Amino acid sequence: MQTGENEQALRKIIDFTRLLSIAILIVHFYLSCYPAFQILGLTKPFVNHILLPLSKMIVFTKVLYAKLAALILLMISLVGSKGKKDESIKASRIFIYCFTGVLLYFISTLFLTIHFPATTIAVLYIGLTVIGYMLLLSGLSLLFRMLKLNLGKDIFNKENESFPQEERLLENEYSINLPAIYNLKGKSRKSWINIINPFRGTLIGGSPGSGKSYFVIRHIITQHIQKGFTMLVYDFKYDDLTKIVYNSLLKYGHLYKVKPTQYIINLENIIHRANPLEPHTMMDITDAMDSSRTIMLGLNREWIKKQGDFFVESPINFITALMWFLKKYENGRYCTLPHVIELAQVEYKDLFEVLLQEPEIEVLINPFVSAWQNEAYEQLEGQIASAKISLARLSSPQLYYVLSGNDFSLDINNPDEPKIVCLANNPQKSQVYGAVLSLYINRINKLVNRKNQQKCSMIFDEFPTIYFNGIDNLIATARSNKVAVTLAVQDYSQLKKDYGREQAEVILNIVGNIIFGQVTGDTAKQLSERFGKINQQKESVSINSQDTSISKSTQLDFAIPVSKISGLSSGEFVGMVADNPDNKIDLKTFHNLIQNDHEGIRQEETGYHPIPNVRSVDQAEILMSYHQIKSDIKLLVDSVLSKLC
Template identity: 65%
Template sequence: MVLLFLHFYVYCYGAFIAWRLTYPIVEKVLITLIRTGLFTHFYTSKLSALGLLLVSLIGYRGRKDENLKLFRALCLLSVGLVMYGCSAWLLLLPSPVTVLAGLYMAVTILGYLLVLNGGALLSRLLRQRLAGDIFNRLQETFPQEERLLENEFSINLPARYNLKGKIRRSWINIINPFRGILVAGTPGSGKSYFVIRHIITQHIQKGFSMFIYDFKFDDLSIIAYNTFLKYKHLYPVEPKFYIINFDDLSLSHRCNPLYPDSMTDITDATESSRTIMLGLNREWIRKTGDFFVESPINFVTSIIWFLRKYKDGKYCTLPHVIELMQINYDQLFPVLRASLDPAIDVLVNPFLTAYVNGAMEQLEGQIASAKITMARLASPQLYWVLSGNDFTLDINNPQEPKIVCMGNNPQKVQVYGAVLSLYISRMIKLVNRKGQQKSSLVFDEFPTIYFNSIDGLIATARSNRVSTCLGVQDFSQLRKDYGREQAEVIANIVGNILSGQVVGDTAKTLSERFGRIMQDRESLSINASDTSISKSKQLEAAIPASRISNLSSGEFVGAVADDPQQKIDQKVFHNEIINDHAALKAEQDNYKLVPKVGDVAKVEIDDNYLRIKEEIIGLVDSEMERIYDTPELAHLLVSKEE
């Protein structure tokens, strides 16, 4: 301020003479200061005074006020600087020197005071770094894997993520798909479009044999077929493409899930029986071990194993099993026992005892539930598909690799799902063996089918190079259809998990699985005399449940598993998967439709249906005749007590 006063004294000296405000002592001081160069130019001393003001403001610390706005401080500062710098133009006006000097000093001092006020307000502003991030998004960001890690089995999905406000490119590297893949997300979250379709295309490109459970046929089947056409030449042995579809038989091959050569002992029959019965009666899953659950399963097991042993499995198909179950007990029990197989005799004996003793109420409770349930499958279309042998279920046979798509219908899921469950159960038995080709199993909407040993498959199939991908909407869906214990095992045993938007307990479970990160925290304390801000760091959820519940379509969270050969430090991710939408649409527009297997006339389907019924009637008649004609078998004939 002294320097600014001396500036006025020098450059408005005429006015000071007129006002009689000149002092010899001031002039002596000025003569000394002139040697420093401060007054060699008009703006030198003026800017020096302003510079000293700004230096003083840097050291000024006013009491913080949360109500002060940056705009107000900047306006005062800007207006003050303009007035302070441009006031010299007033000295050029045609007016008396005393008037111009007074006006110049008044405007300059006012500008100086405005700069002082604006600068002081800037120091009092309360700057909270996190105040604009009301949902704490920036604090919940963390570094993610940005390297592309590939191998002969990997699935690599390009993505982008937010790191402290900066968008960075990343990769979701599933380098070991054999440790299991779980894809979760509510309808519309992008499970199929952003994840499952890439698993299918990349694995076919890398020479995997494949099974696809296509819940909404032919959404995934058409992708698999066109990818197969594009890359089939890369396989050591070119694979065959097969489809199972119960709605349009012209698009379906025929396959017998109870193919006799694949059933080596009675445990195969037991597993098949359990799969089909629990698939048709989902509420039985939570009652496993109950008398009225195990009895129908044992009954169906005896039927399957009898047909497997009869004439080397000539009639070992599910349609023949359904028809044989409908035979009267007076004929059925002797026929089953006539095989003289001890395993069948053990299974049939409890039913036979109940029948002989006249315990019909108990017997019907044991068997009727199986007969009524299996009768749902008695349709010509199902019989046609289930009684043929166009291909076998050893999809990863190195000499005959296959890509098999099995389609369901959401409107008939209860019936079709049970049959497809049987196919899957028998297929897994053949796939999970050593020395086979690498294979990929993709289950879209997995809870709509029942597979009892899925946890065992994931746990043991890694060494046999079997990749398993399960698509679910929510863990609660698994709990409803598989029971709480089985659902928890499935959710916990998978090594790779990718989740779109999910809510409730599923979101909480995933949030806990992803762990915590160190986040900054600020607290504000305001009182009458002072304002203070304290900062700290603490561990908080890396991806909170609320964040998972509000993910956009295509935005995924998850964690991947690594290998000893390819370590991944940043396994957890929260990013948006990048799809080239235009390229995918162009590719889909050029897709070829899934080819027809052949036209099937209704008369062929009906003839096949009647033929199976006649074969069972003929089997029973011939066996009963053999029993009557063989005295050693006469004891097998039964009659119930009245």
């Protein structure tokens, strides 16, 4: 116990030990320099009677023994002392004191062997030995009072916030494996990011330049093609991802049971054509409703947050009626989006007469017909005009040409006819093109999420630039159908802006695999909380006028704090992976630097084959198709009206 009595007893023992050290040294001086003391008349019979018998003790038989004994006792006395700790004491000062002291303390013995007068030898020997002893006393006192703090070594707390990560390579027929290195207590170690179950959804995030495409997405593409996946790739900045897909397919296409064909939907430089409203894929009117909602919300992104409002749902119902009418008319002969756009431009009187011929859409168009018959023209314009104005942005000969073709069907994971489809966008025209590509994605989603199909990977770069109605349902249900969904975003706030807070939260929380580069604000905060806390050692020092105390404690703190996520370098990622029941991963959280073979990738890209131009289309052919669609609708309306007469 720290009682006053114990401290006083300890101090007495320390003082006695130090006194004994000095006493041994004094007796040693008297015995070794006895002739000098005789000359100086400092010897007394009484003292000789007491001290001379001591010369027979082992300690005093040799000079070295006496000095070592005095030095050992001095050190023992200092070990038990409780001097005030001082952080200003430098190790260099202690070394000079101790080194000089030891040198003088022991080298003084040489004076006992020289031929000088006894008094001179005694003065020199005793003087140097005492100076050495005092220097040693000072140096050792400073040594035991020196305060060694490590508080300033790791000023960013990197070592304390490091934690063990998965170092095993865990592979299966679906996995994505990314090599990386991480820091553990100041040491660099190799690790792996093992996405062993990509079917639980993967969300990739990071500010521009953080390395999403270069470090993660390119490897997902190459590894999934290598493992026989069919694929849908949304390439926001065409042809960054498309050329990776094309060359990976050239390299690994022989590994497929049935080699897939690559198709590219490019609305500017036409390569392939496809009809997203294939009539045989629209089983009931809900498919038309879903397609209508996708195209309208894709063209009017602000409507996403207003779903359920009268002037949002009315245009969607109107377009649904048009789609379903064209699906039913002559077995879907004119069931394409360009025909829907042209049909919407028909005058109300003729249009309603035509639409009323299809009983299945009577409920949908009844509000519009009632408004027309009751001459509520302002209400009717409010209901329909927004749909017509929005669709008018798609009235382009090139768009009509691409959307009315049938180069391939959209069931991309059909085992008998597998496909790899790339959807090309242009950042400068993303608002219009994004809506059309959203329709393709929506229709493909309906067809791939079925039983007994080939494994499929759906990769969406810059996901918020498209509207994917039902993405949460796809992630939640597609796991059993072997559909792996990968979404790339820049920030959670971007997702909230384009999809609304509720939908953004669902997307963030439903995915099983998360890989994020540098992000800030609310995104970094949510990620830090998701990664949890680890035990961290904390050190503190308290210095006052009487004493210095150091305390160490262990407490739970965030494994990856917000500030660290906000300051990640390019290629450095944090995240969490999901596991399987038959392949558990205990260390799911990671914070590491993904290792890319930069030289190997550079050489590979240098040897890339250019994407071939499979179609040569002149403007005359495009304009012919454009006018043909307009003529089809005019012919359809005239045909239906003539039957009514």
